[in-house]
Amino acid sequence: MQVSLSPAKTRLMQTAVAQTHKMQQAARVSSPAQAAPTPDFPEPALLSRKPARYNIQLNAQLTAIQQAEDYLQGLEGVLLNYRHTKSQPGSPPRDTAALQQQLAQRLQRSAGTVDRQLNISLTRDSQVHFSLGFPREVFSQPQGETLIFAAGKGCKHLAAVTLPEAASPRQILAQLNASLGKFGIHGEFSPRGECLFTADESRWDTLKGSLRVRGEGVHFPADSFTLLAPVPQNSPVDSLQQLTGQWDKHARREVEQVLHHITHQQTTLRQHKASVTERIREMSPALTTQHVQQTARGVGQQLASSRNHFEQLAQSLAAQANIHQTTVRNLLG
Structure with a gap:
């Protein structure tokens, strides 16, 4: 079934399309394209394969x-x-x-x-290796003594540990590390069996003059804190x-x-x-400039092959935008 528009509606449609065409030509004339150097796209600094x-x-x-x-x-x-x-x-x-x-x-x-x-220390803070001068009996005969460590000005930082009645030296050291770790101190046994501790060098000045311990009278006095004297390893x-x-x-x-x-x-x-x-x-760019340009040319060719359909769609949208809504509804029946 063929539907024909009335002469008035046909003239109105032709006038709307003509007006839209003139407006598009005027816009192109009023804003001519300015010749400017086209920078490379995309800029390599903005693209990366890594986060x-x-x-x-x-x-x-x-x-x-x-x-x-x-x-x-x-x-x-x-x-x-x-x-x-x-x-x-x-x-x-x-x-x-x-x-x-x-x-x-x-x-x-x-x-x-x-x-x-x-030695270079690129991935972590530089360390100081030192001994604390613990009596050997702390590791061989702990006797369940509770030790309270203090550090900082006025002994404001405290940490406590209860040694087991009997345990291996490595188990005792693990208990001490759990307590001293609050001060950033960690201990290990050297191949010769000597217990050495490490701490960040940024804390060394504070630790070496303030680290104290109080016990229960077994290995350390119970009535007062005993100042420990950390001795750093010899260095160049x-x-x-x-x-x-x-x-x-x-x-x-x-x-x-x-x-x-x-x-x-x-x-x-x-x-x-x-x-x-x-x-x-x-970490080279994920897309090179040449690859992006080739992709853009391919998109342009696809648009050029459907030029007629694209222009008709653009004209229809422009006409609809410039004509009153009721008029468009009447034109479309």
């Missing part, structure tokens, strides 16, 4: 590597200059002062990426700080050993840097 937290982690690793590298290079330069000037008669004392300053500011200048042993930093300016075989040997150790750590840093750089290189 943002992965990129932040790699950037943090690169920053830590650079901080450790800068400090070790600075210390190496100071040591080389120290060795050279001390080999000459009448060396100025300022060389010793420069070395002591470089060692004293290690934590600040390396941002905690170089520890007391002059300690050996260099003990140099008083005298240049002898001992001093020369210490400086040579530290220089050799720094060279080894710099080699390790270069390996870390190469690994991180390779991982960043693998």
